[in-house]
Amino acid sequence: MKKYRSRLENAQGFGEVWEIVKDTVKSSLDERRVGMMLFLDDLPLRLGAYHPLGTNNIVLNRALVHIVEVATKSKLLVNAFVYILLLHEYLHALGRPSEAQVRPLAYKISRQSFGEDHIATKLAEMGPWSLLKDIPIDVIDVPKRVMEIVKDFERATERYIV
Ligand SMILES: [Zn+2]
Numbered sequence: 001m002k003k004y005r006s007r008l009e010n011a012q013g014f015g016e017v018w019e020i021v022k023d024t025v026k027s028s029l030d031e032r033r034v035g036m037m038l039f040l041d042d043l044p045l046r047l048g049a050y051h052p053l054g055t056n057n058i059v060l061n062r063a064l065v066h067i068v069e070v071a072t073k074s075k076l077l078v079n080a081f082v083y084i085l086l087l088h089e090y091l092h093a094l095g096r097p098s099e100a101q102v103r104p105l106a107y108k109i110s111r112q113s114f115g116e117d118h119i120a121t122k123l124a125e126m127g128p129w130s131l132l133k134d135i136p137i138d139v140i141d142v143p144k145r146v147m148e149i150v151k152d153f154e155r156a157t158e159r160y161i162v
Pocket of ligand 1: 102
């Protein structure tokens with residue numbers, strides 16, 4: 001638990017948080033799906049992330065993360081927010097289409113990985129939007145950038161060996 005807490009606190013960027021998602025799911029459920037690709041795009045703000053069914057892709061709303069960054073100025077909050085969004089979509093990608101299944105499971109995995117009192121566990125319990133409820137998000141400027149792919153450490157290593 002301590003290990004995951006400090007990894008989440010210190011994670012530099014989306015790729016490292018994404019690795020923590022995969023590792024905590026492996027620890028809690030003994031499940032892993034290889035070859036998933038993470039994309040970043042600036043999407044409408046009511047959308048956190050999505051997994052297009054039948055693909056290996058998860059798309060994260062970079063604009064929304066930008067707002068959390070500007071509003072909270074806290075790396076831990078940003079990382080916890082990204083973690084919960086990605087964990088949710090990853091659980092869908094692991095073959096659980098229903099929200100009723102994914103939400104309690106995301107809470108359970110967060111609690112096992114970070115502890116009951118941790119912000120990630122709270123966001124899993126109350127929903128990641130709870131972080132934004134007191135923030136006037138329309139006043140924050142959001143750039144519209146092109147979609148980008150996050151380097152996958154797993155695949156990068158494979159390619160290196162090949
Ligand atoms: Zn969902």
